[in-house]
Amino acid sequence: MLSRENVTREALSALEAQRAANLMEEKRRREEAEEKSPAVRELIARRQKLFFSGMRGAFASPDKAKEISANMQQEMERLNAELRKALNACGLAQDYLQPVYRCRECRDTGYVGEPVHEMCACLKRAVMNRLYQSEGLQGLERENFAAFDESIFPDIPIEGRKSTQRGYINKIRKRCEEYADSFDTGEGKGLLLCGKSGLGKTFLMNCVAQRVLERGFSVVVISAYKLIETMRRFQFGEDGSEQVQDMLACDLLCIDDLGSEPMLRGITVSSLYHIINERRNANRAIVVTTNLSPEQLDNTYDQRIGARLYDTSRMQIFEFIGEDVRRTKR
Ligand SMILES: [Zn+2]
Known part of the structure; x- marks a missing residue:
């Protein structure tokens, strides 16, 4: 970093x-x-x-x-x-x-500020976005709505549904784009993108992050793995207090692949709860991608986390279904 x-x-x-x-x-x-x-x-x-x-x-x-x-x-x-x-x-x-x-x-x-000289919000935002663009947002510039390629999604009906996988993902893409275009601070409305790997969740999350960033908001994109790693370092007093602050204070926090992080006793569940809950109380939005089903989520963490992520008054929930496009592509 x-x-x-x-x-x-x-x-x-x-x-x-x-x-x-x-x-x-x-x-x-x-x-x-x-x-x-x-x-x-x-x-x-x-x-x-x-x-x-x-x-x-x-x-x-x-x-x-x-x-x-x-x-x-x-x-x-x-x-x-x-x-x-x-x-x-x-x-x-x-x-x-x-x-x-x-x-x-x-x-x-x-x-x-006079006499106390403080960093302006615009500078704080620029610093934060540069910091995380250098790392968490890797490839984000390539992953934007314009680069979204529907042709990699098979245009054949999904089992048990009327829609094809392509038609289905296009609907989600549209909703995600609407979300990013109307994103504003103080609303605290988030997205939960769930479903198996290889269905385009992370790509669409990055598209949202990129658009919200372009619109001048501060965005932190971080994998759940990295988030827990940062919290662990912070808890042991090594460093990371600024990153933790950024995760709490940015306009939009995007957590990728919840469920892939290590389960550290006394750290993972409480850190996740703390961040999700603090942001919720401050009406700050989160976007989360996860392979976990609601039941798995409850079993893995604690019901308070599941309850917040599946709270439809705050979260739009999109379930990704179909075939793993990374596999079909190869
Ligand atoms: Zn300024």
């Missing part, structure tokens, strides 16, 4: 690039507006002149600086009001020439 310091450094230099891009965009907008409207051009020129003359005046007569700056401010406000009108008149938004930021909270500096 990449170190958090390196990833933070990377995220900060991405913000630096963003600030440079913002300045370019401001310049481009100004040129566009000036091109469109001579009135805008004239007002910008007047505003600039006023600004420099005010500065010169203030330097020349420091005793009058206060008066000069008050006058200047008044005049500046008048010019800005005219400018807003002129922008509107040529079909541009009133605030078209305001500073451009991607994040209004920190103005793309990555930090907020």
Whole structure:
């Protein structure tokens, strides 16, 4: 795993690039507006002149600086009001020439707060997504809805059902995509993707993660195995407290292959319960894939975990059925 310091450094230099891009965009907008409207051009020129003359005046007569700056401010406000009108008149938004930021909270500096300097939510999110993209989200870029290939699923009826496997998986894919497109924080609605191996559960989970990530939310994708390993290290005080925090605090936590993790006494069940329950109480969503049936789930862990995962008021449950496509492919 990449170190958090390196990833933070990377995220900060991405913000630096963003600030440079913002300045370019401001310049481009100004040129566009000036091109469109001579009135805008004239007002910008007047505003600039006023600004420099005010500065010169203030330097020349420091005793009058206060008066000069008050006058200047008044005049500046008048010019800005005219400018807003002129922008509107040529079909541009009133605030078209305001500073451009991607994040209004920190103005793309990555930090907020006075006097206590804190990481902005956008920087935290960027760090988290970089950290987990480097590891948990391996191949995630390849696994997205656009890359979903229905042709690998046999177009023959599933035993005992009307639908073919392809028709069936397409329905699930559609629902998953709708979920990812309407995902929002504070709702705590999750997905449980269950069924045997090789039916596309992990692929679709990654598609959801990728889409939610693209929409600007923080996403942690982690295998159940890795999750328990992290919890074990954390419990023994080795490290992992930040990862545990991420798993609790991210907008969407995706746990892959629940049931494949080692059963460590005093760790596995209680960690899973803790994470699932904490997130539920905070209305934070989870997506889980598992090969386990509800009964197996209850037998493996404890009924409180099963009850939460199969709670249809919070979870959409999709059962994957059909033939193992990895086997048929080979
Ligand atoms: Zn920010």
